[in-house]
Amino acid sequence: MVEHVSIAIDGPAGAGKSTVARIVAKRLGLLYVDTGAMYRSVAWLAVRFGVRPSDELGLTRLLDEYLLGFERDPALGTLVVRFQNQDITPELRSPEVSGIVSQLSVHPLVRERLTSIQRSLRRDTGVVMDGRDIGTVVMPDADVKVFLTASLDERARRRAEEITAAQGREVSEVSIRKSMAERDARDSSRDVAPLRPAADAYILDSTGKSIDEVVDEILRLVRESVK
Incomplete structure (x- = not known):
């Protein structure tokens, strides 16, 4: 189906x-998941808290300490990224975030955490x-x-x-x-x-x-x- x-x-x-x-x-009528936005959300955390994109352990600590929320927008069918109950999705395309996202996306621990979230999103829906x-x-x-x-x-x-x-x-x-x-x-x-x-x-x-x-x-x- x-x-x-x-x-x-x-x-x-x-x-x-x-x-x-x-x-x-x-x-x-399916859920759209922009995985790039997930990596951008990590970059957003790095910019906000001053963690270098080369610091793999620092980035994973951010992910563990500051839980990001990935929710479906019922009207659009897309993901909304939340930090402390605030929608940060529009901020993920800033030049500061864009400038470092590819640098931190190479880290195995970062990818491991985000891959787990991505897989969970398709369990109950197309x-x-x-x-x-x-x-x-x-x-x-x-x-x-x-x-x-x-x-x-x-x-x-x-x-x-x-x-x-x-x-x-x-x-x-x-x-x-x-x-x-x-x-x-x-x-x-x-x-x-x-x-x-x-x-x-x-x-x-x-x-x-x-x-x-x-x-x-x-x-x-x-x-x-x-x-």
Whole structure:
């Protein structure tokens, strides 16, 4: 049944995972889990309490001491991140958080704690989850696995447009491209849960494709999987 289907969408930064996953989840009436927001919440704690992103034990102590809440927004079907009963979701896209999240996401202890939470979220409901290790580590038994990618130039252009629209300021595509290339290298070469397609993932290159085209292709895969 579609209401219990699990969909894993992995891929590099700027491939459109979050946008596509959110729409797919809404179209199917499933819970959308943005795992990137979970790692950003750890980065948010690090910024708030002055813990270096390289301090793995310090970061895990923050997670143990300051319990973050991950709740479903009943109206939107997405996760809300709470700290001490306050919704901090809008703060997770700040430049300070964005600047360190990829550095702390390499730590095994951080990933272990967040992976446990991510798995718990799909126990009682269908889910669309996006990230970098969903199909390989978090949900290796997902009904549908998609590795969503795009050319580096395309991803940099999209991210530049996204930042301009959100913050009203022009940004350099060249600098974004450089930053993305560096993150691709870090994510793909890390020892724990490296970025790579699952062996049975459907590789979907979104270069030159509209959001609707990508969404429709994933929905087609879902329909075929639940026949």
